[in-house]
Amino acid sequence: SQQGEEDPQALSIQEGENATMNCSYKTSINNLQWYRQNSGRGLVHLILIRSNEREKHSGRLRVTLDTSKKSSSLLITASRAADTASYFCATVPSSNDYKLSFGAGTTVTVRA
Amino acid sequence: SQTIHQWPATLVQPVGSPLSLECTVEGTSNPNLYWYRQAAGRGLQLLFYSVGIGQISSEVPQNLSASRPQDWQFILSSKKLLLSDSGFYLCALHREGTEAFFGQGTRLTVV
Numbered sequence: 001s002q003q004g005e006e007d008p009q010a011l012s013i014q015e016g017e018n019a020t021m022n023c024s025y026k027t028s029i030n031n032l033q034w035y036r037q038n039s040g041r042g043l044v045h046l047i048l049i050r051s052n053e054r055e056k057h058s059g060r061l062r063v064t065l066d067t068s069k070k071s072s073s074l075l076i077t078a079s080r081a082a083d084t085a086s087y088f089c090a091t092v093p094s095s096n097d098y099k100l101s102f103g104a105g106t107t108v109t110v111r112a
Numbered sequence: 113s114q115t116i117h118q119w120p121a122t123l124v125q126p127v128g129s130p131l132s133l134e135c136t137v138e139g140t141s142n143p144n145l146y147w148y149r150q151a152a153g154r155g156l157q158l159l160f161y162s163v164g165i166g167q168i169s170s171e172v173p174q175n176l177s178a179s180r181p182q183d184w185q186f187i188l189s190s191k192k193l194l195l196s197d198s199g200f201y202l203c204a205l206h207r208e209g210t211e212a213f214f215g216q217g218t219r220l221t222v223v
Contacts, residue, residue, distance in 0.1 A: 033211060042118075042202055042214035043156075050209075088155060090212070097208035098144050098163055104155035 004032075004089040004103030012109045019076040021106040023089030024069075030092045032065055034074050037086045037105070046074075046087075051094070079110045114139035118203045118215030125222055131176075131190040133218050135203030138184065143205040145186040146212070147178055150200040162186060198222045 007022045023032070031050045035043040049056045049065045049072065056063050062075040076083055088105045115138045125131060137143055144163050148156040158171045160178035168178050175194050179187045186203060200219050206212040 031209065035212075040200075040217070040219070042216045043204075043212070045211035045213070048211055092208075098161060098169075098206075099158070100146065100204070100206050100212055101158055102148070102156040107153075 004091050004101065006087070006089055006103045006106045008106060009104070010107045010109070012111065013079055015079060015081055015110055015112050017079055019079050019083070019108050019110075021074050021087055021108070023072045023074070023103055025072075025089075025091045025103075026070065027091075028094040029067070030094050030097055032063075032072050033090045033092075033100075034061075034063060034072075035088045035090060035102075037088065039085075043088065076108075079108075081110050081112050084108060084110045114143070114205065114213060116203060116205055116213050116215045118218060120218060121216065122219045123221070125193050125220065127195055127222055128192045131188070131193050131197070131220070133188040133201055133203075133220075135186045135188075135215055136184055137186075137205050140205065140207075142183060144207060145180065146204040146206060147186065147188050148202045148204065150202060150217075152199075156202065160188070193222045195222050 004023045004025045033048045034046045037043045047058050047063050049063050060077045065072045086105045086107045088102050090102045117136045146161045147159040150156050161169050162180040176190050202217045203215040204212045
């Protein structure tokens with residue numbers, strides 16, 4: 001079963017705007033990860049945040065984690081056309097470090 | 113650096129035919145390996161994972177099986193394909209506490 005659920009399912013924004021997507025999960029986690037997938041390709045890792053961390057940054061990406069609410073958000077600032085892709089959160093549960101379970105993803109379209 | 117290879121990129125198979133998808137990794141030893149399936153416009157469904165040679169954990173009962181004959185090799189198989197087996201299959205390697213690396217995927221169409 002899928003652990004994470006992203007919201008919204010789809011997002012369309014103008015180039016230069018910020019894009020925010022959320023991920024909710026059900027069980028305690030060891031860490032949470034965000035990935036990007038361009039159409040028809042494999043997934044590329046963006047950022048990993050551990051359960052004892054609340055915020056991480058990487059370039060134009062900002063990820064927050066609220067373990068009390070079992071939720072995470074990914075913010076892409078100053079979006080570019082090249083950011084058009086699907087974004088997935090993935091969780092590693094505390095009970096099993098081997099499992100990496102993905103949500104359904106958010107499809108982001110950045111209009112030029 | 114570690115790399116992961118997956119082939120073929122696309123595959124069209126008739127219903128009832130067998131399937132063998134191979135995933136190989138380089139540049140790392142004793143990785144955890146995963147098979148995921150992605151339906152069109154959907155998320156990734158974890159099918160199998162393996163923490164070592166001969167060790168397979170199945171997440172979803174189905175028409176597929178997996179094997180890990182070598183540390184660097186992970187194979188997804190089916191004896192008789194169903195229409196519902198169509199999808200995008202992704203192999204990944206992952207170490208605890210780190211990010212996962214994905215192959216480029218195989219798009220399987222069962223006709």
